[in-house]
Amino acid sequence: MAERIDEEAPAVEETADSASELPKSVIDRAFLILGTFQGGRVRQSLSDISRRTGLPIATCYRIVQRLAEWGALERDGESRYRIGLRLWEVASLAPRSVGLQRLARPFMQDLYETTGYASHLAIREGTELVSIDRFQSPRRRVRRPLVGGRYPLHATAIGQVLLAHAPADIREEVLSGPLEAFTTNTYTRRDELEKALDDIRRQGFAVSDRQVDLIHIGVAAPVWGPEGNVVAAVSLALTEADIDGKNMVHLVRITANGISRALREAGYVDVAG
Structure with a gap:
């Protein structure tokens, strides 16, 4: 069964003006999503991520799911995301x-x-x-x-x-x-x-x-x-x-x-x- 997209906050509509300002490539959008986990934001809902990146919630959902599959993000029991163990493992090499x-x-x-x-x-x-x-x-x-x-x-x-x-x-x-x-x-x-x-x-x-x-x-x-x-x-x-x-x-x-x-x-x- 497909997972329901969290819609506790309004989705961001990608207007012509906003779309021109957002990263075009998937990898740049993934970096944008990972960059929201700063300044004490340890756990975020999908809607939080959408709001902070300016990306449509459906786009966030697809990229966040891929990041979670790889281990860069982890989803807890409250449907909130945090930095995953695999990303910590990579960071430990810096x-x-x-x-x-x-x-x-x-x-x-x-x-x-x-x-x-x-x-x-x-x-x-x-x-x-x-x-x-x-x-x-x-x-x-x-x-x-x-x-x-x-x-x-x-x-x-x-x-x-x-x-x-x-x-x-x-x-x-x-x-x-x-x-x-x-x-x-x-x-x-x-x-x-x-x-x-x-x-x-x-x-x-x-x-x-x-x-x-x-x-x-x-x-x-x-x-x-x-x-x-x-x-x-x-x-x-x-x-x-x-x-x-x-x-x-x-x-x-x-x-x-x-x-x-x-x-x-x-x-x-x-x-x-």
Whole structure:
């Protein structure tokens, strides 16, 4: 018996205008569907996927079923889809994130256990940071970042470290674009962000004072690859009541240096995004 298409939300009609903006090939549409599983969206209905991609629900149904057959997606008992085990298996072969995560994890855990504060590891992909690991106490949960999530570079300590050491064209693209304000402390002017990036390169660390929310202060330092380029950054998320500035900066830099040394010894090769 054919499976009934989930229609809990209205189907998207593919008008002449909308159709011209959508990917034409099946593989591009499949990538579009997989790309909706970001930003904390772990489980989605077929209607959710249709709405977020702009694809007609019947088209989504056909592609989602094929992805599920291959194992890229899995369907649960509530007719919602999530990333499948086979896609995780393929992703585990990506050396840039998984290899780095494996080498950095013992240092990240030590930093978390020593301080009790949330520790975070991220890489840069284009003009965004991608979170690849974090440790945090279940009693002091920090909503962001989500592992696998993408975030702007200009507002967090870890993002500012990655931006400070990015190629000149990437820095220019970020500095020239709109700088979104998350709080009144967020850098929204080119000149103030540019000065902050200069200071980060000179000092070897960044401190972001409540630029994403009005609670957390971030301290971050760069992780250097064997070829002398910054391949990642590590950070701690503190509150104003917690902060012991000099000591936290010192511990974060020790952690970043330890990861850098481990990468050199392992012969880690980075392909920057």
